[in-house]
Amino acid sequence: MSSISQKTIHHYLRHxxxxxxxxxxxxxxxxVLGAVIRAIAELKYDKDNIAMVxxxxxxxxxxxxxxxxxxxxxxxxxIAYATGIKFYKxxxxxxVVTGDGDATAIGxxxxxxxxxxxxxxxxxxxxxxxYGMTGGQYSPTTALGxxxxxxxxxxxDPVFDICELAMGSGATFVARTTxxxxxxxxxxxxxxLEHKGFSLVEIMSACPVIYGRLNHKGDAVEMMKQMKENAVxxxxxxxxxxxxxxxKYRRGIFRQIESPxxxxxxxxxxxxxxxxxxxxx
Amino acid sequence: xxxxxxxxxxxxxxNEIVPVLMQGNEAIARGALDAGLxxxxxxxITPSTEIAEILAHxxxxxxxxxxQMEDEIASIAAIVGASLTGAxxxxxxxxxxxxxxxxxxxxxxxxxxxxxxxxxxxxGPSTGLPTSPSQGDLMQSRWGSHGDAPxxxxxxxxxxxxxxxxxxxFNLAEKYRTCVVLLSDEVLAHMREAVTLPDIxxxxxxxxxxxxxxxEWYRHYENNPKYRSPLASYxxxxxxxxxxxxxxxxxxxxxxxxxxxxxxxxxxxxxxHHINDLVQIESFMMExxxxxxFAAGITARAAKSAVRQLRRSGKRVGLLRPxxxxxxxxxAIRQHLINKKTIIVPEMNQGQLSLEIKxxxxxxxxxxxxxxxxxxxxxxxxxxxxxxxxxxxxxxxVKKDE
Ligand SMILES: Cc1ncc(C[n+]2csc(CCOP(=O)(O)OP(=O)(O)O)c2C)c(N)n1
Ligand code: SF4
Numbered sequence: 001m002s003s004i005s006q007k008t009i010h011h012y013l014r015h016x017x018x019x020x021x022x023x024x025x026x027x028x029x030x031x032v033l034g035a036v037i038r039a040i041a042e043l044k045y046d047k048d049n050i051a052m053v054x055x056x057x058x059x060x061x062x063x064x065x066x067x068x069x070x071x072x073x074x075x076x077x078x079i080a081y082a083t084g085i086k087f088y089k090x091x092x093x094x095x096v097v098t099g100d101g102d103a104t105a106i107g108x109x110x111x112x113x114x115x116x117x118x119x120x121x122x123x124x125x126x127x128x129x130x131y132g133m134t135g136g137q138y139s140p141t142t143a144l145g146x147x148x149x150x151x152x153x154x155x156x157d158p159v160f161d162i163c164e165l166a167m168g169s170g171a172t173f174v175a176r177t178t179x180x181x182x183x184x185x186x187x188x189x190x191x192x193l194e195h196k197g198f199s200l201v202e203i204m205s206a207c208p209v210i211y212g213r214l215n216h217k218g219d220a221v222e223m224m225k226q227m228k229e230n231a232v233x234x235x236x237x238x239x240x241x242x243x244x245x246x247x248k249y250r251r252g253i254f255r256q257i258e259s260p261x262x263x264x265x266x267x268x269x270x271x272x273x274x275x276x277x278x279x280x281x
Numbered sequence: 282x283x284x285x286x287x288x289x290x291x292x293x294x295x296n297e298i299v300p301v302l303m304q305g306n307e308a309i310a311r312g313a314l315d316a317g318l319x320x321x322x323x324x325x326i327t328p329s330t331e332i333a334e335i336l337a338h339x340x341x342x343x344x345x346x347x348x349q350m351e352d353e354i355a356s357i358a359a360i361v362g363a364s365l366t367g368a369x370x371x372x373x374x375x376x377x378x379x380x381x382x383x384x385x386x387x388x389x390x391x392x393x394x395x396x397x398x399x400x401x402x403x404x405g406p407s408t409g410l411p412t413s414p415s416q417g418d419l420m421q422s423r424w425g426s427h428g429d430a431p432x433x434x435x436x437x438x439x440x441x442x443x444x445x446x447x448x449x450x451f452n453l454a455e456k457y458r459t460c461v462v463l464l465s466d467e468v469l470a471h472m473r474e475a476v477t478l479p480d481i482x483x484x485x486x487x488x489x490x491x492x493x494x495x496x497e498w499y500r501h502y503e504n505n506p507k508y509r510s511p512l513a514s515y516x517x518x519x520x521x522x523x524x525x526x527x528x529x530x531x532x533x534x535x536x537x538x539x540x541x542x543x544x545x546x547x548x549x550x551x552x553x554h555h556i557n558d559l560v561q562i563e564s565f566m567m568e569x570x571x572x573x574x575f576a577a578g579i580t581a582r583a584a585k586s587a588v589r590q591l592r593r594s595g596k597r598v599g600l601l602r603p604x605x606x607x608x609x610x611x612x613a614i615r616q617h618l619i620n621k622k623t624i625i626v627p628e629m630n631q632g633q634l635s636l637e638i639k640x641x642x643x644x645x646x647x648x649x650x651x652x653x654x655x656x657x658x659x660x661x662x663x664x665x666x667x668x669x670x671x672x673x674x675x676x677x678x679v680k681k682d683e
Contacts, residue, residue, distance in 0.1 A: 084362025
């Protein structure tokens with residue numbers, strides 16, 4: 001897995017004037033970018049055939065760095081734009097990169113409906129539990145009691161479990177891992193890309209500069225250690241007693257099932273209508 | 282000068298085949314299909330829904346794609362995604378949905394991606410009068426999105442013209458790489474008229490220019506003097522970047538004032554420098570008229586009927602009707618209205634067109650002449666149409682004073 005060379009990675013990056021990138025030192029977004037590129041390199045996809053679509057946020061800045069067909073859209077709307085691309089040209093591989101706020105607050109409606117349709121998009125959701133880009137307001141995944149600039153007295157909003165939300169909406173591939181588990185992230189992204197239907201890979205990430213600082217989580221390395229400890233494989237998590245589950249969460253593949261894919265269903269409809277017309281003529 | 286269309290001559294050369302009975306919304310759907318529509322995404326809303334229903338039925342039979350999205354925000358997003366991938370794409374909505382689309386429309390204009398948005402106007406604000414006509418969105422169609430975005434907005438007055446202007450909306454969207462809005466209203470959308478559609482082989486269809494350079498040379502936003510720049514699609518080997526952030530010719534984000542100015546000027550000038558191509562205006566019995574009625578869409582139908590009746594009793598009245606609402610036909614209006622004593626502006630809103638007429642005429646009428654000239658507004662926004670009778674009374678009122 002780790003045999004993907006530096007040179008291969010550079011093959012997928014845009015060099016002209018796009019670096020240095022906008023992310024803070026210690027931010028996990030770069031690790032996720034690395035995992036995405038490695039997964040694509042392993043699959044040997046043609047760059048011309050990949051569209052990467054994002055919304056607005058730190059995480060959503062990813063497309064500008066990669067040498068694909070890239071679309072940086074509006075806050076929350078990435079999946080809706082991606083739906084237009086995929087539905088019109090199903091032969092393209094369409095990847096959505098989004099944040100917890102982008103995908104489950106302002107864009108929650110598009111997220112659940114794309115999952116319901118089981119349209120073949122791969123959504124890579126970088127969950128840093130905060131609105132990074134706008135300076136640290138709480139998101140639907142900010143934990144109870146946590147500080148953000150808009151929860152100065154601690155958060156009282158219950159959180160979304162994004163993987164449960166995706167499964168409840170009909171997603172056919174659902175996985176979660178963390179930026180610490182970079183190789184696992186790469187493997188999950190690869191499987192999600194190979195999966196036909198709506199796939200979600202939620203990657204827990206560290207925003208040391210804002211979330212970390214506001215909540216005294218320590219530096220980037222410290223936050224990595226927390227991910228290592230707190231993200232527990234699904235089977236192991238189930239065996240924990242209630243007290244041990246505190247602060248811990250599951251990682252792994254929650255669901256991988258086959259179900260009719262949306263664009264394929266529509267294509268079949270077109271064929272059958274045209275066949276009927278042909279018979280009539 | 283913009284092309285001035287004289288309706289007298291238009292009506293006289295109708296010697297073609299049997300007309301068909303058709304509704305305004307149906308004509309829009311037909312126009313879109315004839316213009317080569319590949320992709321429609323929408324969300325049901327009265328009084329635009331028939332457009333979606335017809336296309337849901339027709340598109341897949343022709344290998345096109347129809348999708349009902351979860352809302353209007355998603356609908357405008359999906360058509361822009363499809364257009365970037367090469368589709369001729371459209372959505373249709375009404376007031377509340379049009380409001381939801383504003384951010385997406387601004388985005389389409391910013392990233393210079395062709396698409397057509399139909400807004401069948403109903404009574405507003407808010408949910409308003411869902412099944413009644415209105416002309417309340419004229420200003421919104423110009424200024425609804427934040428920031429200085431260009432606007433091309435067309436507004437027909439008949440079922441046949443709904444068909445023709447739909448094709449024109451696609452042509453302009455493709456030519457100028459922007460989001461073109463086609464306005465209609467509840468009455469126009471639902472009324473049935475006998476129409477004789479043109480032979481589509483005879484109708485000029487415009488498609489985006491494709492790049493003919495190798496990918497390394499491709500610039501997604503070319504600043505050529507005609508402001509027509511080639512447009513590659515996703516999946517064709519060009520691998521360009523698109524963002525709603527201010528961007529350079531390659532599409533990469535920039536905050537350099539010199540680069541941002543170039544971008545902003547291009548957005549503005551591609552409309553301003555093509556006013557003559559964009560503006561269409563109809564002048565009806567205007568030559569000797571002392572009183573001019575300025576009206577658009579369904580209200581212009583009532584106005585035309587009023588003009589005919591008044592002419593029969595010898596009143597010198599004419600009608601000026603913009604088919605292009607934005608860019609506003611300033612020059613054409615000045616030219617036609619400068620010598621008129623009275624301008625009557627009937628509209629189903631609280632004075633949106635008249636505001637523009639005052640702006641335009643204010644710039645040519647001096648203070649002295651203002652005393653002898655009048656702009657009379659007939660505003661109605663209670664869900665009812667403005668009738669020819671109401672316009673006739675307004676004209677008679679004026680004539681009494683003279
Ligand atoms: C319609 C709209 N509302 C608000 C914003 C401001 N905004 C930009 S990014 C952002 C939140 C981003 O958070 P998230 O999606 O979690 O991404 P992160 O920056 O944490 O990676 C907000 C609220 C916007 N750009 N557009
Ligand atoms: S604010 Fe947080 S999420 Fe955004 S770049 Fe900085 S560390 Fe990363």
